[in-house]
Amino acid sequence: MVTLTNSPAIAAAAEIKPGRYPDLSNAQLYLQVIEQLLADWNLKLGDIDGVLAAPLDMATPSPKIFTHEMLAEELGLTPRLGLTMSAGGATYGYMVQYAALAIAAGKAEAVLCVGAGKFAKMSPDVAETLIKSVCDPEFEFPYGPVIAGLYAQYAARYMHEFGVTAQDMAAVSVSSRKWAKLNPAALTYAKPDISVADVLASRMIASPFHYLDCSIPCEGGGAVLVTSGEVARRISAQPAYILGMGEFHGHGYVSRNRNLVDCGAARSGADAFRQAGLAPADIDHVQIYDAFSINPLMFLEDLGFAARGKAAELFHSGRTAPGGDFAVNTYGGLIGYGHGGDASGMSMIVEGALQVMGRADGRQVSADRALVHSYGGMMAEHSTLILGRSA
Amino acid sequence: MPGRPVPQVTDATRPYWEAARESRLSLPKCGACGDVFFPPRQKCPACRSDQIAWITASGEAEIVSFSAVHMQPFEGYADHFPYVLAIVRLAEGPQLMTNIVDCDVDALRIGDGVSVCFEARGDGARIPQFRPGRAINSNQNGDVS
Numbered sequence: 064m065v066t067l068t069n070s071p072a073i074a075a076a077a078e079i080k081p082g083r084y085p086d087l088s089n090a091q092l093y094l095q096v097i098e099q100l101l102a103d104w105n106l107k108l109g110d111i112d113g114v115l116a117a118p119l120d121m122a123t124p125s126p127k128i129f130t131h132e133m134l135a136e137e138l139g140l141t142p143r144l145g146l147t148m149s150a151g152g153a154t155y156g157y158m159v160q161y162a163a164l165a166i167a168a169g170k171a172e173a174v175l176c177v178g179a180g181k182f183a184k185m186s187p188d189v190a191e192t193l194i195k196s197v198c199d200p201e202f203e204f205p206y207g208p209v210i211a212g213l214y215a216q217y218a219a220r221y222m223h224e225f226g227v228t229a230q231d232m233a234a235v236s237v238s239s240r241k242w243a244k245l246n247p248a249a250l251t252y253a254k255p256d257i258s259v260a261d262v263l264a265s266r267m268i269a270s271p272f273h274y275l276d277c278s279i280p281c282e283g284g285g286a287v288l289v290t291s292g293e294v295a296r297r298i299s300a301q302p303a304y305i306l307g308m309g310e311f312h313g314h315g316y317v318s319r320n321r322n323l324v325d326c327g328a329a330r331s332g333a334d335a336f337r338q339a340g341l342a343p344a345d346i347d348h349v350q351i352y353d354a355f356s357i358n359p360l361m362f363l364e365d366l367g368f369a370a371r372g373k374a375a376e377l378f379h380s381g382r383t384a385p386g387g388d389f390a391v392n393t394y395g396g397l398i399g400y401g402h403g404g405d406a407s408g409m410s411m412i413v414e415g416a417l418q419v420m421g422r423a424d425g426r427q428v429s430a431d432r433a434l435v436h437s438y439g440g441m442m443a444e445h446s447t448l449i450l451g452r453s454a
Numbered sequence: 455m456p457g458r459p460v461p462q463v464t465d466a467t468r469p470y471w472e473a474a475r476e477s478r479l480s481l482p483k484c485g486a487c488g489d490v491f492f493p494p495r496q497k498c499p500a501c502r503s504d505q506i507a508w509i510t511a512s513g514e515a516e517i518v519s520f521s522a523v524h525m526q527p528f529e530g531y532a533d534h535f536p537y538v539l540a541i542v543r544l545a546e547g548p549q550l551m552t553n554i555v556d557c558d559v560d561a562l563r564i565g566d567g568v569s570v571c572f573e574a575r576g577d578g579a580r581i582p583q584f585r586p587g588r589a590i591n592s593n594q595n596g597d598v599s
Binding site: 191204206223 | 463
């Protein structure tokens with residue numbers, strides 16, 4: 064166990080509702096997210112002495128590499144610490160990690176971590192830009208990859224080696240959609256329940272993924288304030304203390320990975336567990352990046368919650384769903400809640416924090432300890448955070 | 455298919471694409487340690503030597519994973535659906551992304567043997583593609599229409 068000095072914690076967390084914001088520019092979306100955080104937690108801008116931001120327009124040909132400066136300027140802040148950070152979906156896990164390290168080293172007291180983004184409708188030029196950001200432009204792009212087809216390389220191999228089935232993946236979507244029914248912010252909140260048969264009957268996007276195996280592209284954004292434990296206790300009756308953090312960078316492009324059933328999540332997970340001095344059995348609930356329904360199956364196994372090929376049983380048995388004893392993606396996941404463009408990697412962090420803080424309303428679970436796993440690129444770089452109610 | 459992307463060539467990868475223009479699958483091989491690697495680099499990824507030679511590959515490969523894709527990746531790529539996006543491992547060791555062409559999608563399995571063929575792109579460029587079965591002879595015959 065490696066204890067962090069100053070007991071860094073997530074003191075405040077907020078997201079804007081996923082959806083479409085045609086009247087707001089991307090920059091305005093960032094500011095709206097920050098307003099929401101300030102309002103939800105009664106924060107003052109003067110409390111903030113650090114700003115970590117994801118690049119505005121991250122997944123476009125011209126990401127803004129000085130977004131932290133733009134935000135600080137806009138908010139009238141002159142922070143001690145500031146960076147624009149970019150690691151795709153893992154950006155936000157790394158923000159929390161680097162904020163915690165800075166706080167542990169006495170270099171900041173209250174670090175705003177923020178991102179927002181649009182997931183534009185898939186016009187041909189947008190699709191080409193997006194796909195080029197996650198594939199090898201010289202040796203993969205000429206073969207017409209789509210994002211679902213790239214993830215499918217992992218999924219098909221995983222099914223082949225471990226006997227995982229389309230029904231198993233469908234059970235992940237079914238569980239997520241049940242949680243989404245308890246979250247009024249989720250895009251599928253008002254939609255009917257789905258069954259495994261519904262997922263299998265939905266149209267094929269890129270085998271083995273049916274339409275209902277895929278997350279829902281939308282716009283969104285989220286922010287957390289990472290502070291010392293002392294500051295956190297002034298802001299929140301129950302902060303989400305950061306107990307463990309893990310980071311690992313594997314292969315950037317899927318075709319470079321010589322072992323498609325190992326994308327590296329196990330390494331960041333083991334690192335986080337080691338730091339926290341905890342084991343999978345100590346974790347109450349898990350928030351896990353789910354661009355596609357295969358991800359939770361692969362990652363729960365990588366992270367030690369199930370043997371190879373066995374994570375599906377957690378979903379089929381109902382243990383991951385509302386009322387179960389091992390809740391997964393309690394906000395509905397990106398599959399049920401919505402995949403808020405560049406900021407999707409924040410959704411599972413905000414939810415993990417809210418659960419640990421006891422602020423998850425009608426979907427609150429027993430939440431002494433949460434594990435939050437996110438990744439960037441084509442499942443290339445991983446972030447694991449372990450959050451708890453006591454430092 | 456002239457509407458499809460043309461590879462963007464760099465100094466390190468030029469021999470690969472030049473060979474492809476002649477319907478040959480060529481791979482970089484380290485002159486110092488013998489490693490056959492992909493993608494092409496200025497230096498051997500195993501030992502950092504810059505003595506890179508080029509060999510003509512057998513053209514034989516095995517499907518590591520694949521997906522039958524039912525959507526257009528970008529305007530004009532696919533003229534029928536599904537098309538197959540795959541990763542194959544070459545007999546020489548390296549693996550690469552490809553389409554599986556001239557195939558019965560429903561009959562395709564991971565582990566199937568495939569062999570290289572070449573697809574014309576714009577400007578006289580050709581790119582390696584793979585199709586089921588062994589090469590008819592060893593000189594990597596065969597272009598796709």
